[in-house]
Amino acid sequence: MIATNGKDTIGLTLNVWRQAGPDAEGAFETYHLNSVSTHMSFLEMLDVLNEQLLAEGREPVAFDHDCREGICGSCGVVLNGQAHGPDRDTTVCQLHMRRFHDGDTITIEPFRAEAFPVVKDLVVDRSAFDRIIGVGGFVSARTGAAPDANAIPVPKEEADLAMDAASCIGCGACVASCPNAAAMLFVSAKVSHLGRLPQGAPERDERVVAMVQAMDGEGFGNCTNVGECEAACPKGISVGNIARLNRDFVRATIRRR
Amino acid sequence: MSSRLGAFLGSSIGKKTLMSLTGLGLVVFLIAHLAGNLTLYADGTGETYAAYAQKLKDLGPGLWFMELGLAAMFVAHIALAFRTSMENREARKSRYRVRGTKGEANLPNSSMLITGTVVLVFLVIHLLDFRFSEGLAPPHADVLAPKVVDRLASFTGAAIYLIGGVAVLIHLGHAFRSALRTLGVHHPQYENLIKRTGTGLAVALGLGFVSFPVILFASPDNYGGRGAESAQVAPAEQEQAPASGSPTVPTAAPAREEG
């Protein structure tokens, strides 16, 4: 595989946000990498940077990652102002260095939101999402043993839309890219994913009210329908889910007991 | 029920829902307001305009009722806008060094607070210019047209109304589609239609309002301005007198509350 610029290695200047701890003052530090293989992923490039830093006796850059194949939602940084970097439908762990050019400067920042406090460097605490899930992002009905396949009929279209919503990996890029640091895309994906399926439908009203309340309580912003969330979402979750969340919330407010 | 409504209105979605409803209400008002204003172009004397103003005044208490409803929509929309904007600022105190976009952010959707604030400042000036130019009571219908023309024929007047019109145009560029989405309207099949309708509305209303400072600044004499008054419109003014001779003519004022 040949890099788009015809070179297999590129030199980069990195401006990286360094912050020793949650309460420490953060600042940018500049690093130079001379020969980055264009076949690396972005996180592998950070690994190389960290090895270089360790060799120099300096503190490596902390960043979140786990699966490195775009399915766990652990990774996530903002590159040159874009959550997960320049590509659509791509987590930063799946972003490849061939996307960059020799001599590029990349500014790497953590996801910024009051609800996502920085733990260290590029690592942020996204447990606000867990707390939102904790108040209703599940099905509590006793389902007994695994039912036979197709015992509960689900219309194909609903199943597809539920699956689309369920593809949310909870990475938080929607919050990071939203000008208001709103979490509507995340919450709407969870609410749609469960509410569209027969198993999740009975708790639809309680779920949406509880999850929106929790979302507001965590200090996320209000949606202004800019749509940057959908564009930044590595799973391409549609803002149509947000409209559906709004409908669901109004409906639940009216008919909830 | 009331606690349920309170909880709804206290939530982020509730606030945005109310903003959307009031916003759409204000768009309806703007359409009516522009339609009324366009009567100014109907003749060179301002007679049609004065007649329209008179009709509004004749609504009597109905006019007050409409004005109060309108004021309530404005107050709710503006108060919620500032409140939610402040919350949004609180939600991200540390800014990104590099501000990027993946193509969705644009001038209208990123400047709602700014264009909205410009419209608010404009609104205050506009109300003082015309609606409250004679105190609380609506101004006389017959003096309104020359007043409008004179105001817009001046450089500062034209500049203020031009800025106001452009701010409305940009604000509406995002408003319609955003309001519908907040109200839960989204369908892949209709997204394009909604987008185009919103843009069309913004352009039609924006250009409509912008046309007044442009046209009246360029040729005030053709629309019964003071220049025209002294030149050839003196008779026209007399003709108007009977129509508006009645005591106070409330009028066009309400309708122009905000444009």
Ligand code: FES
């Ligand atoms: S590390 Fe798992 S999604 Fe990127």
